């Protein structure tokens with residue numbers, strides 16, 4: 001069953017890659033979007049399987065996951081350190097630097113998702129609720145083009 005699951009994830013991944021390669025336009029031609037898969041729940045489950053298979057749940061308490069996540073955030077910061085401002089799309093970065101960034105951002109996400117799971121936060125739904133609150137706090141009509149914090153608006 002484990003092998004079948006792994007195979008299934010691999011095939012899904014390969015099909016996605018193939019799809020991307022077939023339909024990819026140059027980044028200048030289209031707006032950037034993510035692939036629809038894997039979902040956050042897919043990521044939660046894959047990391048839960050990874051942790052179970054290694055008997056690592058005993059190390060993955062919320063505080064340890066938080067520290068691990070912050071460590072990975074530090075690794076992301078290292079990639080940007082001393083470069084000055086970096087333009088959208090990272091035009092001056094090499095392929096290998098981009099791949100490194102993809103790895104480190106993924107580490108952050110993986111730990112974030114597992115942290116949310118172990119804290120029993122349903123992350124996809126929590127994000128919807130939080131974004132609804134953000135829209136209420138920062139009505140587009142009121143804050144358009146301004147980056148002031150909500151406490152600085154005096155109506």
Ligand SMILES: Nc1ccn([C@H]2C[C@H](O)[C@@H](COP(=O)(O)OP(=O)(O)OP(=O)(O)O)O2)c(=O)n1
Pocket residue numbers: 056059075106107110111
């Ligand atoms: N106890 C652990 C160790 C690792 N991982 C997984 C989640 C992360 O995605 C990745 C982190 O691995 P490392 O701790 O080896 O960190 P890096 O991959 O960043 O390696 P390095 O620190 O050498 O850059 O592996 C995990 O879930 N639990």
